C-alpha cells in the first residue's frame with residue numbers, strides 16, 4: 510500500500526467515525542494505566558464497571574504498591590486473568606514509586622519497563638493520558654483491519670504497527686488508534702463482517718458480497 514491510498518482509507522474512516530475516541534474511563538494517567546492493563550482480554554465496558562469501585566479503594570501508584578493482593582484480586586475479579594493482572598498492577602505501583610517518583614513516565618521506553626505494560630498499552634497511555642501519540646496500538650481490531658484493508662500482511666502486532674507507520678503520516682496516528690477499533694466493533698467483526706454496509710468495500714481485500 511502506498512501513502513496516498515493509506516491516507517484515503519484513513520480519511521474515509523475519520524468521516525464515518527468523527528467522534529471515535531477511547532472508551533475507557535479514567536481521570537489520571539495512572540488510572541489510564543490501570544484501566545488499559547485491566548482491558549487485556551476483557552471488554553472496555555466491563556473495565557468501566559469495575560474501575561469506579563476499584564479506584565475508591567486503590568487509586569494512586571502508592572495505593573497499588575502497598576495494596577493487599579487478595580483484596581485487589583477480588584476487586585478486579587470479573588475482568589478475567591485477575592491473579593496475573595493483580596500481581597502486575599501491584600508491581601506496577603511499586604515500580605512507579607521506586608523508579609519514577611510516583612508519576613507515570615511519559616516516554617515509551619520508560620513505560621514498557623513497567624510490569625504489565627507492553628508496547629500496545631504504552632501506545633494507548635501515551636495517546637490518551639498524555640495526548641502524545643508515539644505509534645499505533647495494534648489490538649485485535651487494528652490487526653484485523655490492517656490485514657483486510659491491505660496495510661499489512663503480517664500477523665505479529667509489532668510488525669503490523671511498523672507497516673502502518675510507514676504509510677500513515679503522524680498527524681493521523683491519533684485518529685487511527687480509534688477508528689480501526691470502532692470500525693472493527695461496529696462493522697468489520699471477525700466472524701461476520703457487515704460487508705454490504707461497509708463504505709470501504711472498494712478498498713478491501715476481504716470484501717465478501719452476500
Ligand code: SF4
Pocket residue numbers: 657658696697698702703704705707708709710713714715716717
Ligand atoms: S468490506 Fe467487509 S471485510 Fe472489508 S473492511 Fe468492510 S466489513 Fe471489513
